[in-house]
Amino acid sequence: MADPKAFLNIPRQEAGYRPVHERITDFSQVEQTLNSHERKLQASRCMDCGVPFCHWACPLGNKQPEFQDALYKGKWREAYEVLAATNDFPEFTGRICPALCEKSCVLKLSCDEPVTIRENEAAIAEAAFREGYIVPIQPERNGKxxxxxxxxxxxxxxxxxxxxxxxxxxxxxxxxxxxxxxxxxxxxxxxxxxxxxxxxxxxxxxxxxxxxxxxxxxxxxxxxxxxxxxCTGTPQARDLNIPGRELKGIYLALEMLSQQNHILDGETFPKERLVNAKGKRVLVIGGGDTGSDCIGTSIRQGAVSVTQIEIMPQPPVGHNDATPWPQWP
Ligand code: SF4
The missing domain is CATH 3.40.50.720 (NAD(P)-binding Rossmann-like Domain)
Known part of the structure; x- marks a missing residue:
């Protein structure tokens, strides 16, 4: 296991985001990174619990204590190998997974400071690319x-x-x-x-x-x-069949999000097909991740104001009786 007492002495440290005034002016990644030393300290906080609830919570079955241990010891290649055994794309999940594992971490229960599992995952994947640990495999073909x-x-x-x-x-x-x-x-x-x-x-x-x-x-x-x-996924949006839906200026989230990504990739769209919040007062319906993506995109496009509404009540802050630890709150 990592350092058996680190969780008592080392607080959780997140890398945090770029400053607001800077990040809202571009579409570059907002999350920052820690240096290798700080990253290893964060990995040292893992207690290698007898029953690692983080395993149970992770949809991929990632072996979190094992890769934290390797990371803490500076064995970055080994950490990547453990991670890659269950996760084909840790550089994606390390950036965008909601980190169900962290909500199930015993340190979440005991002091509300879970191990920074997701960020550690991203750091291991980045090190693996940087150091050349990721070598394309050449499997023997089976003819199918x-x-x-x-x-x-x-x-x-x-x-x-x-x-x-x-x-x-x-x-x-x-x-x-x-x-x-x-x-x-x-x-x-x-x-x-x-x-x-x-x-x-x-x-x-x-x-x-x-x-x-x-x-x-x-x-x-x-x-x-x-x-x-x-593996076609679910590209069909859930529309709202309500009076007024046909009015001008009402878009489904992906019409906006997808187009913005196409534009950033160098594509152009005729004016009548552009979905752009510049100079507009925007209302986002839906309080989940997709809604927040629309908020971030609207702000970067230059919206005058953004308001978000959500049908569910405001979630409780901290402990939630309806979804006790180690469940996702
Ligand atoms: S961040 Fe996501 S993918 Fe990574 S270990 Fe946690 S739940 Fe699994």
């Missing part, structure tokens, strides 16, 4: 070909796993670039698209093929494959 329809997180993950087992994988997607919602939904200020490109370079070097800008008809699947994996 698989087509994956949809190059979002699910399709990319399926591609990784199948490729590692020796299948020849081709990803199809209607969008010009792979990534799905990672690329065309999540704002750049949360996930820089260069981070996606970097990983796509690894997948390509491993032999995974990309057929982008291709709309696949599920009744007429591309020929020449032994199996098909449909």
């Amino acid at each position: 070909r698989v087509a994956i329809i949809g190059a979002g997180p699910a399709g990319l993950s399926a591609a990784c796993r199948l490729n590692a087992k020796g299948y020849e994988v081709t990803l199809f997607d209607s969008k010009p670039m792979p990534g799905g919602l990672l690329r065309y939904g999540i704002p750049n200020f949360k996930l820089d698209k260069a981070v996606i490109d970097r990983r796509m370079g690894v997948l390509e070097a491993e032999g995974i093929k990309f057929e982008m800008g291709v709309t696949v008809d599920v009744q007429n699947l591309p020929a020449g494959f032994d199996a098909y994996c449909i």
Whole structure:
């Protein structure tokens, strides 16, 4: 385990965000990083609990205490290997996962200062890329070909796993670039698209093929494959069927978020199709992550004001009887 007493002496330290006055003027990533020494101190706080609830909470089953221990000891390569055993893209989850594990950390229960698991994950992934620990694998081919329809997180993950087992994988997607919602939904200020490109370079070097800008008809699947994996996600928005919905100036979140990412990628749109909050008073309906992405995007586009409304009551601050630890609050 990491330092057995560190959790008593070292407080949780988050890297924090760039200053507001600076970050609202651009679409670059807002989260900062700690230096290696501070990062190791944060990893040292992990108590390697007998029952690690963080395992239970993580949808990927990441082995958090094991990679914290390696990180604390400065074994960055080993930390990455532990992480990569369960997580194909720790550089994505390290940036945008809501970190369910941290809410289940025993230090969340005892002092409300869980281990900075998500940030540590991102730091390990960045070190692995920087130090060249991520080498494209060249698996022995088994002669079978698989087509994956949809190059979002699910399709990319399926591609990784199948490729590692020796299948020849081709990803199809209607969008010009792979990534799905990672690329065309999540704002750049949360996930820089260069981070996606970097990983796509690894997948390509491993032999995974990309057929982008291709709309696949599920009744007429591309020929020449032994199996098909449909990973198309849920691009259909949940609309509000209420009077006035047809009025001008009402958009679904992804119309705005996706277009902004396309624009940042160098695409242009005719004026009549532009969704831009510049000089507008914006009302965001919905108080979740997508709503907050729309707020951040509206502010960066130059909205005069932004108001957000949410149907649910204000969540309690701190402990919530309805969702006691180790549940997600
Ligand atoms: S940050 Fe997310 S992906 Fe990473 S260990 Fe926690 S729950 Fe799992």
